[in-house]
Amino acid sequence: MRAGQATTAVIGGGLHGLACALALVQRGQDVVLFERSWIGRRASSATAAGVRTLWRDPAEISLSLEALERWYRMDALVGDDCGFRAGGQIKVAESHAEMEALAARFAQMRELGFHHEELIDARELRRLAPMISEHCVGGLIARRDGAADPHRTIAAFRRAVEGHGAVIREGIAVMALEPAVGGWRVVTDAGSWTVRHVVNAAGAWGAQVCRMVGEVIQFGYKASMVFVTERVEQAFRPVFSTVGRSLSFKQSSQGTLVVGGGIQGGGDLEKGLTQVDFRALAKGAAAAQELFPAIRNVQIVRAWTGLEGKTPDLLPVIGPSARASGVFHIFGFSGHGFELVPLVGEIVADCITYGRSRYDIGSFDVARLLT
């Protein structure tokens, strides 16, 4: 491949950009990927890395179930299991009223023909989580769900992408997209590239790339916080969330406890800066401690805030641009895109290579967000 030319440019070196680049090279395309900072710098490494089909918006469930199957085959896809451990995900009810909400959700899923979520009573909950507080009355579980190691996932995808011959350019920002003969000129702060297709996988900055091709969309961002503790002996297999408050709680394979759940910190998209707001994060700590009183003395060693794009309906943007032919979007996962990583890149790579995908991505059309 000559410098300055490729068939497809991917903007953004997060996991979705990497996964799409991988699917594209596997389909015989020349790919160059531009990352402003370094691979995985943003949401992909800040993520709490839950692999969750549980409690998703009905519009996303089919995709997420298909993606989950790929997590079980990750080794074949990228040569590493990415630390995926299937301990299940449980949404815990802390009162009978919350249990009723779970039952209603369960009924809705059955009606829609989905069977991956299952109601469990207090006994089963206690069997799966012996340390859970007395006041918890039951839960909704997706037993095949789990969590992975984000850094291993990034490393594995990166190796696979480069192993297949795609070019990764870190420290390069895309400044503009200009129409060119047969495609697009990608103007970066280190020269221009001419390509046939462009993939916008710019995460929280996805709307900025849309604007480069004249698409103005409704779009916000999340600055979600996570904290991690010292290593403790393995004691929590499933990932836990609650009905009534913002909490996600899991134990990593190293033994650290990872607590998140979308509690918002501070972020500045333009400068790319984030700040941890401990007063807000305290609610997450309090929730974790109320669920598992035994962890009250565990030491928190690190906390951070990650930036991710957010759409009004909290569904991602996947598929061709509404205004610019040859431009495709994969962004706006609104805080729950990690699980979808092994699938979405393929869908878009199919759209680019064959003009269509076998999955229904109608709900994720960018057109719904145009202003």
Add this chain to the structure above:
Amino acid sequence: MFRLLEDDWGRVESTVTIEIDGYPVIAQIGETVASTLLRVEASWSRTTPVSGARRAPYCMMGVCFDCLMLVEGEGLVRACQTSVRAGLKVQRQMGPRKVGPSC
């Protein structure tokens, strides 16, 4: 590994007894758990959660975290930043700490 200077010996009014792994150890009022530990025969504080290797207090100023020990009611803390008090129960931490009601 260490001993008190002569002039501090036997001043009973300035000592308290703490427990390390169940054994009583005499400590000077105002000193830290780590400085007490360094006068007992096995003066290591923990085994690591990664390889199980033994570690002992290294920096005494709170920046290496090799003196992490389980202190009753406080969890796994830096022994060099923890002052002794009468009856304090301290345990060496073996590998990753357990979580449970007693911690």
Add this chain to the structure above:
Amino acid sequence: MLRPDLLIVGAGPAGMSAAIVAARAGLKVVVVDEQPTPGGQIWRGIEANAGTSRGRALGEQYCSGLATVRTFRECGAVYWPSTRVWQVESTLGTYVTGPGGTRVVAPRLVLIATGAQERPAPFRGWTLPGVMTVGAAQILLKNPGSVPSEPVWIAGCGPLALLYAHQLIRMGGVVAGFLDTRPSTPLRETLQLAGRAALRSSRELAKGASWYAELYCRAGRYVPDVVDLQALGTDQLEGVRYRTAAGRVEEIRTSLLLVHEGVLPELHTVRSLGCEIQWDAGQAAYRPVLNEWGECSHPDILIAGDAAGIGGAVAAVHRGRLSALRILQRLGKVAAEPEMTEENCRAALAHALVLRPFLDRVFRPREQVFAPDDDTIVCRCEELRARDLCAALSGSVGSNQLKAFTRAGMGPCQGRQCGLTVAALIAAAEGRHMSEVQPFRVRPPLKPLRLCDLAGLADESRSS
């Protein structure tokens, strides 16, 4: 929420001196320190030791701290001992946890006077029980007053190693041997620098020389030009193998080795705020970028004492005062003491720093400190060896990426023991200068924090 005019982190010479000037001028000052008593590193335990034989043995400079500590106790500043600062927000919201629980303070200005830590100097076996730093042993000397139970081996380079040997000998301890890891400085350069320093600080210079002489006479053995160390043993140190510049390799038997390779500014707090730092080649350390008042790239944060760049205790006092004077100026106050003027402080500071270029040059750490061999553990917490880190160093990888790939710096010490070495390995692998490499980004909390201490804040915000 408490809203003082000034929050000072650290009650060492710098922090206390600043607090005295600021509080006496009428500012509302809060001083927070992790230690149970004021004094910082150098004057640790001074109130208990002053007037005892131990205090006298620790020396004149140590005892001189009592006056400052007494004045500090009475100056009107609110002092929170045994209290950790674990987060400073860029809006200066400061989170502390101590005996009174966890609270948030919202000061108008913050002075960081967190001092120094010893330079991590990895070598094979440095994680074994029985290997400790000289600073650690000196802390034990001050509180509770303990000395190595056997004649002790010391390996190192820097004034602190000499001072400790001197203090230990005065207290009746025995130095079995001293492995001098100081690289020999070209004689001419040494003499030039020494000559310049001697003109203005002959007493200090003579003191240092006498410590060397004492060590030479009183240590069982004195081995110059040691370039490499290896601690031997499996569960406990059993011996030390060392190599000299001439290539001689020898082994000694010992169960305790004290090591020291100089000190570094404590930059965790400063860096968590994104304040600019720079590589100081003379001190072989990163230091914050500051103006002559100790103001950094954050408009409302000042830095004084060794945290501003290694200068020693006397310099720390004057830097603390200068920063306090600047703070008074900014808040429209004047110092209560007529002699507390900028000119006086600057002159005193300049005098305190006369010997510094000489010390920096003569005690410049040997290059092996920055280039541990493959088998050496670099990250003590995650037990990562130089080999593991170098293997992950393909392409152009920064500290933060290396951390993500390997977990180096993710353990409880939060990169305090491996950060500089990791930066040095990256610089070496890429043929770059240290000034072009950034150390790990610092994530809060600055010190580990119990989950219940954070959870406690949720109750507080619910009730208020």
